[in-house]
Amino acid sequence: MNKILRFFDLHQGEEKKEAVLENVVSNISFRGANAWILACAIVVTSVGLNVNSTAVIIGAMLISPLMGPIVGAGFALGTFDFPLLKKSLKNLLIATLISLVVSFIYFLLSPFKEAQSELLARTSPNIYDVMIAIFGGLVGVIAITRVDKGNPIPRVAILQQP
DSSP states (O other): OOHHHHHHHHTBBBBOOOHHHHHHHHTTSTTTHHHHHHHHOOOOOHHHHHHHHHHHHHHHHHHHTTTHHHHHHHHHHHHHHHHHHHHHHHHHHHHHHHHHHHHHHHHOSSSSOOOOHHHHTTTTTHHHHHHHHHHHHHHHHHHTTTOOOOOOHHHHHHHTTO
16 A cells, blocks of 8 residues: 555655745746747737647647746745736736737738638637646646656647646
């Protein structure tokens, strides 16, 4: 029985709590390069929605830095760190505004005006989408607390695609 418990023990390979906090905090901010990378990812996503390409949308998820403030907010809630939560939500708001402005400008200038199935598929989530978000988030939490991270965060972001 102890072998089975040790097999599933999450304390093995766990990163120091201070290092996890430093990693989370360093990925929250949306200034400079992160803002530009997000803007580019939004343009790529918008093109993917316009041309009905799942592969392009997934590619945009790989380059988007949007998971930083989302992970920061979740981490702050889990640790009752309300100053970190405030900072995460502020940066998530900034990222949302950047995303809305860039996508508004793109779709305003785009010659494609008809909604494609990729765009419409994201307007009606169901219980499976909620399950994907919960378990994908759990993977993200486990991943950021490991010494040997690998970097599953982009893969977690892809899971969040309905």
